[in-house]
Amino acid sequence: MSETIYLNGTFLPKEKAAISPDDRGFIFADGVYEVIKYYNGKPFRYDDHLERLERSLKEVQIRFEDLAVFENIFSKLLEENRLTEVHSGIYLQITRGAKNRVHHFPEGIQPTVYAFAFPLPSFTENLERGIKVITREDIRWLRCDIKSVALLPNTMLYNQAVESGAGECILIRDGKVTEATHSSVLAVKNGTVITHPLSNLILPGISRKVILEICTKNNIPVEERNFSEKELYDMDELMISGTGSEITPVIQVNDTPVGNKKPGEITRFLQKKFFEMV
Numbered sequence: 001m002s003e004t005i006y007l008n009g010t011f012l013p014k015e016k017a018a019i020s021p022d023d024r025g026f027i028f029a030d031g032v033y034e035v036i037k038y039y040n041g042k043p044f045r046y047d048d049h050l051e052r053l054e055r056s057l058k059e060v061q062i063r064f065e066d067l068a069v070f071e072n073i074f075s076k077l078l079e080e081n082r083l084t085e086v087h088s089g090i091y092l093q094i095t096r097g098a099k100n101r102v103h104h105f106p107e108g109i110q111p112t113v114y115a116f117a118f119p120l121p122s123f124t125e126n127l128e129r130g131i132k133v134i135t136r137e138d139i140r141w142l143r144c145d146i147k148s149v150a151l152l153p154n155t156m157l158y159n160q161a162v163e164s165g166a167g168e169c170i171l172i173r174d175g176k177v178t179e180a181t182h183s184s185v186l187a188v189k190n191g192t193v194i195t196h197p198l199s200n201l202i203l204p205g206i207s208r209k210v211i212l213e214i215c216t217k218n219n220i221p222v223e224e225r226n227f228s229e230k231e232l233y234d235m236d237e238l239m240i241s242g243t244g245s246e247i248t249p250v251i252q253v254n255d256t257p258v259g260n261k262k263p264g265e266i267t268r269f270l271q272k273k274f275f276e277m278v
């Protein structure tokens, strides 16, 4: 069965889709995106994702206001691709559109809107056993708060993780842990959950937000503060979070085990509460 995608107002088989070579998404990576998880056909934190999309669009000055159209588009994509009864994801990308290549933002340009649905099961083994990560210098730009499609640094760094047999790459800027290539990073020390504060240096992760809400509700102390790579090696527990990775325990950083090299008690508690919500 061929995959049905959505492109600029039309549902069509993926192989029939055509995008202009002048599209600024292709030429300049001039666009933003979102990934939303659907648990058995039901979106998780839909409004948070749409709010973040609206903010990304505003920050890069792409004018696209009709965000209300997406709920039905996404449902139809899940139906057309027979994904309503399983865990799945929606990928949505909006680029500035196509126009002769100029560096400034052209007038009278129509954004390109592309969305597709895909199976997104939980990575059960990772969730259970935890993963190993590597660390690398955070070589990304200074607007990591925008969910931009310009992900070459992220892919270069993640590729190094894959080549080292690791599940993620934790990023270090000026000696401090920011986040990972496609997930947020949270640590536990003496019962307190610690994570980088929201700033231009990290994406405001929605799973991160959910975890902090769970902590507050359950009287787990939270510190949104910087911590150094040195501190990272001394944490009691470590986890990454994201729409795809949910809450994945980290049991080894480079060659150093985290705690007793088993997912920690607070990580397990947060996973339990998280999966009760979805």
Ligand SMILES: Cc1ncc(COP(=O)(O)O)c(C=O)c1O
Pocket: 035, 179, 180, 181, 182, 183, 184, 203, 204, 205, 206, 207, 208, 241, 242, 243, 244
């Ligand atoms: C750089 C980065 N940080 C964090 C996250 C986690 O964000 P969320 O929990 O909203 O999926 C992502 C997800 O793609 C990401 O790319």
